[in-house]
Amino acid sequence: MRLAGERHRLPQNTLYAHLKPATTARCERVEDVQECLEFAARQRIPVAARSGGHSYAGYSTPDNGLVVDLAGLSYVRVDGQKAIIGGGARMYDIYEALGAAGRALPAGTCRSVGIGGLALGGGISVISRKYGLTCDHLTEARIVTPDGVLRTTSAHEEPDLFWALKGGGGGNFGIVTEFTFSTDPAPDLVVFGLDHPAGTAADVTDAWQEWMADAPDELWSSLRVDSGPKSVPSVKGTYAGTAKDLHRLLDRMPPAAREVEEMTYLQAMRHYAGPEDSGEPYVASSRMLHAHVPGSKIAELMDGQPPAMIQFDSFGGAIERVAPDATAFPHRDATASAQIFVNLGDLTEDRARALLAGVRDGLGAGTTGYVNYIDPEMPDWPTAYYGRNLARLREVANRYDPDRVLAFPQGL
Ligand SMILES: Cc1cc2nc3c(=O)[nH]c(=O)nc-3n(C[C@H](O)[C@H](O)[C@H](O)COP(=O)(O)OP(=O)(O)OC[C@H]3O[C@@H](n4cnc5c(N)ncnc54)[C@H](O)[C@@H]3O)c2cc1C
Numbered sequence: 001m002r003l004a005g006e007r008h009r010l011p012q013n014t015l016y017a018h019l020k021p022a023t024t025a026r027c028e029r030v031e032d033v034q035e036c037l038e039f040a041a042r043q044r045i046p047v048a049a050r051s052g053g054h055s056y057a058g059y060s061t062p063d064n065g066l067v068v069d070l071a072g073l074s075y076v077r078v079d080g081q082k083a084i085i086g087g088g089a090r091m092y093d094i095y096e097a098l099g100a101a102g103r104a105l106p107a108g109t110c111r112s113v114g115i116g117g118l119a120l121g122g123g124i125s126v127i128s129r130k131y132g133l134t135c136d137h138l139t140e141a142r143i144v145t146p147d148g149v150l151r152t153t154s155a156h157e158e159p160d161l162f163w164a165l166k167g168g169g170g171g172n173f174g175i176v177t178e179f180t181f182s183t184d185p186a187p188d189l190v191v192f193g194l195d196h197p198a199g200t201a202a203d204v205t206d207a208w209q210e211w212m213a214d215a216p217d218e219l220w221s222s223l224r225v226d227s228g229p230k231s232v233p234s235v236k237g238t239y240a241g242t243a244k245d246l247h248r249l250l251d252r253m254p255p256a257a258r259e260v261e262e263m264t265y266l267q268a269m270r271h272y273a274g275p276e277d278s279g280e281p282y283v284a285s286s287r288m289l290h291a292h293v294p295g296s297k298i299a300e301l302m303d304g305q306p307p308a309m310i311q312f313d314s315f316g317g318a319i320e321r322v323a324p325d326a327t328a329f330p331h332r333d334a335t336a337s338a339q340i341f342v343n344l345g346d347l348t349e350d351r352a353r354a355l356l357a358g359v360r361d362g363l364g365a366g367t368t369g370y371v372n373y374i375d376p377e378m379p380d381w382p383t384a385y386y387g388r389n390l391a392r393l394r395e396v397a398n399r400y401d402p403d404r405v406l407a408f409p410q411g412l
Contacts, residue, residue: 001032015281016058021067028072030177036068038148041405049175052090052114056284057376059408083181089115099266103183106131111273117170121372122329126238129220129317135166140180146405164396167329169371172412173400186265190239190246194256199230205295217317226309231302281344283352286373287365288334301362308342330387
């Protein structure tokens with residue numbers, strides 16, 4: 001283990017670049033993680049694991065605390081149908097290793113998102129309607145709990161803790177040093193994009209929701225609406241089938257400039273991985289949709305606003321076939337998640353947060369939200385993120401972290 005003093009990796013959201021941990025511990029072995037948690041528990045100092053550093057609220061950078069940086073535990077081993085992944089691995093490491101072995105795991109898009117936060121909060125993927133969430137593939141996790149003990153959890157060993165790790169949110173219960181996932185044979189994918197004209201957000205939003213409501217599981221898509229004098233809708237997605245069949249499905253959407261390209265699984269994941277992060281400050285939030293949101297509402301929320309966007313990711317299919325209490329991830333019957341982003345640009349943080357809250361609450365989607373789009377100002381966040389699974393999650397947290405060693409502002 002190496003200590004990095006004041007030199008630490010900045011959080012991905014540079015709005016939180018001012019946070020100064022006392023020390024960053026670069027962990028290379030499970031024993032390093034155990035030592036960190038024992039030390040933090042003894043000294044009563046804030047402590048947080050850092051996998052990819054993409055927490056929207058900077059929660060892997062505890063001010064005056066200890067960052068347990070897992071970058072030294074970022075191995076990915078594909079062993080037959082299993083993928084064994086160190087707690088600090090990032091998406092690009094994972095997709096390259098899986099792709100080389102011809103296997104697939106539904107996981108995140110951005111190249112530098114960490115498996116730690118992603119899998120523990122659920123994990124929405126561009127193939128989730130066919131293959132489910134990242135956490136649905138978790139078969140075993142090795143976790144150091146705040147008492148310094150390394151535990152192996154699975155459906156058979158410490159099953160309550162294992163249940164909680166499937167969607168209960170990063171930063172709770174302990175620090176996962178290793179994940180084991182089941183994988184599937186890597187599918188070929190047709191990747192597509194639809195660019196709709198400015199001013200059509202109302203119609204496209206209505207059409208997209210109806211379109212996805214009876215789409216086959218093989219089709220996944222997301223609708224993005226960017227603000228502007230007249231807001232601009234665009235759709236992208238993947239189809240696990242032929243380009244010819246996809247074109248037929250796309251014909252049901254309003255006319256748009258269409259791009260369709262057949263790719264291998266690895267090519268598709270590289271495509272979605274995008275460029276390196278730009279390091280811009282932003283605020284973000286989310287809701288989970290359970291009913292049709294009128295397109296006119298979306299246009300009203302986004303027309304004439306400073307730079308902001310809503311991204312709706314389609315749910316249903318394999319996500320929905322898991323019961324809401326079978327894992328800690330409660331939003332199984334959602335039709336889509338809605339992620340809202342406001343880049344600070346020329347805005348003050350207060351102005352950006354006011355705009356964000358207006359869009360979030362304007363969606364009329366109740367007290368719901370995705371813990372991986374963590375919003376430090378989410379009203380009633382425990383209910384929003386965990387719904388009916390909250391009470392059981394709190395019991396698990398009380399059992400494994402009775403002294404609140406892992407406390408953070410939205411910790412269980
Ligand atoms: C550009 C971008 C793209 C994204 N794309 C997707 C996407 O496609 N799908 C999706 O579902 N989400 C996506 N997200 C959201 C992402 O899942 C969350 O931000 C997630 O928390 C990031 O995990 P991380 O490990 O990178 O972050 P970190 O900041 O390192 O960790 C997040 C939280 O988890 C805790 N944690 C991290 N590792 C561990 C561990 N090993 N054990 C216990 N606790 C841990 C941290 O302490 C912190 O509280 C995206 C985010 C960004 C910024």
